Amino acid sequence: MNLNHKILYPVKGQQKNIFFSGKGGVGKTSMACITAVETAAKGFKTLLLTTDPASHIGSVLDCPITDHITNVEGQDNLYAVKIDQKKATEEYKEQVLKDAREKFDKTTIMAMEEELDSPCTEEMASFQKFVDYAGGADFEVIVVDTAPTGHTLRLLELPMDWSKQIQMKAGVSTGISKEDQAQKDRFDRVIDMMKDPEKTTFSFVMYPEKTPIVEAHRASKELNTLGIETQLAVGNLIIPEEHAVTPFFKNRREMQLKYLAEMKATFPKAAHLEVPMYGEEIKGLRMLREIGKSIFK
Numbered sequence: 330m331n332l333n334h335k336i337l338y339p340v341k342g343q344q345k346n347i348f349f350s351g352k353g354g355v356g357k358t359s360m361a362c363i364t365a366v367e368t369a370a371k372g373f374k375t376l377l378l379t380t381d382p383a384s385h386i387g388s389v390l391d392c393p394i395t396d397h398i399t400n401v402e403g404q405d406n407l408y409a410v411k412i413d414q415k416k417a418t419e420e421y422k423e424q425v426l427k428d429a430r431e432k433f434d435k436t437t438i439m440a441m442e443e444e445l446d447s448p449c450t451e452e453m454a455s456f457q458k459f460v461d462y463a464g465g466a467d468f469e470v471i472v473v474d475t476a477p478t479g480h481t482l483r484l485l486e487l488p489m490d491w492s493k494q495i496q497m498k499a500g501v502s503t504g505i506s507k508e509d510q511a512q513k514d515r516f517d518r519v520i521d522m523m524k525d526p527e528k529t530t531f532s533f534v535m536y537p538e539k540t541p542i543v544e545a546h547r548a549s550k551e552l553n554t555l556g557i558e559t560q561l562a563v564g565n566l567i568i569p570e571e572h573a574v575t576p577f578f579k580n581r582r583e584m585q586l587k588y589l590a591e592m593k594a595t596f597p598k599a600a601h602l603e604v605p606m607y608g609e610e611i612k613g614l615r616m617l618r619e620i621g622k623s624i625f626k
């Protein structure tokens with residue numbers, strides 16, 4: 330399969346979203362940065378977005394990243410943004426409560442405040458930001474660096490919760506306002522885009538060992554129940570053959586090859602990408618470009 334075309338690049342006139350999920354520390358942030366630099370270098374206006382509050386994309390790109398879209402210096406067409414979950418949550422709560430204060434009494438507002446004080450609201454607020462970016466049509470490619478597994482799945486299940494909150498906001502009897510309806514429509518459009526394999530690539534990053542494969546498999550089955558197929562499985566940190574010269578590294582590499590085969594069997598419909606272990610930290614645009622060139626053929 331030609332990885333570049335189906336998985337990485339948008340169909341002409343469309344937007345492509347690429348999500349990197351996986352267990353903690355498998356290389357999601359590195360892969361997201363490599364991929365974003367690759368699509369930008371190919372001329373696609375690319376946004377690298379992170380929903381992980383702990384993400385270090387700024388240090389990988391060697392460029393300070395904030396919650397405002399920044400043009401990444403040194404790479405044409407590349408922009409990056411970090412969703413500030415706390416700020417997004419405050420804005421979201423304020424927005425919901427502002428409308429509600431005009432309509433409801435104190436007791437109802439207090440009940441709403443309590444309802445909004447849940448981790449679900451934080452995720453919803455982050456997702457709302459993602460919807461703003463993804464629904465904005467300003468970028469040809471959006472690469473998403475996610476927090477360790479679970480997060481992305483929750484996001485996709487959110488429309489249900491969101492509908493509930495919208496209902497709560499509007500009050501059962503008063504119906505949904507035009508503004509809320511417009512927001513919900515945009516939300517639904519992004520969800521549809523996320524479920525369309527031509528527009529969105531879901532990818533799991535693993536190192537070839539048992540637990541990352543098991544965890545990615547479990548998460549991909551959950552995605553399946555939402556009608557989403559995993560399209561790309563990345564086997565990261567593979568010891569290069571030329572360095573497997575001592576019994577220790579030979580053994581490790583053999584073990585890795587066995588698990589790479591297991592990955593292929595576990596994700597039979599996905600494209601597979603193998604990424605070698607590098608001798609140094611993955612950092613800086615030059616290194617990201619070089620890695621991109623060597624792994625995306």
Ligand SMILES: Nc1ncnc2c1ncn2[C@@H]1O[C@H](COP(=O)(O)OP(=O)(O)OP(=O)(O)O)[C@@H](O)[C@H]1O
Pocket residue numbers: 351352353354355356357358359360381384475476477565566567604605606607608609610611
């Ligand atoms: N192929 C590789 N070769 C060498 N180092 C790598 C490779 N892939 C990742 N690393 C290093 O491993 C560390 C973890 O990678 P990264 O931050 O991309 O993982 P992550 O999945 O985003 O982690 P987290 O779950 O904490 O967000 C980083 O220091 C990164 O430089």
Ligand SMILES: [Mg+2]
Pocket residue numbers: 357358359381384385474475
């Ligand atoms: Mg990360």
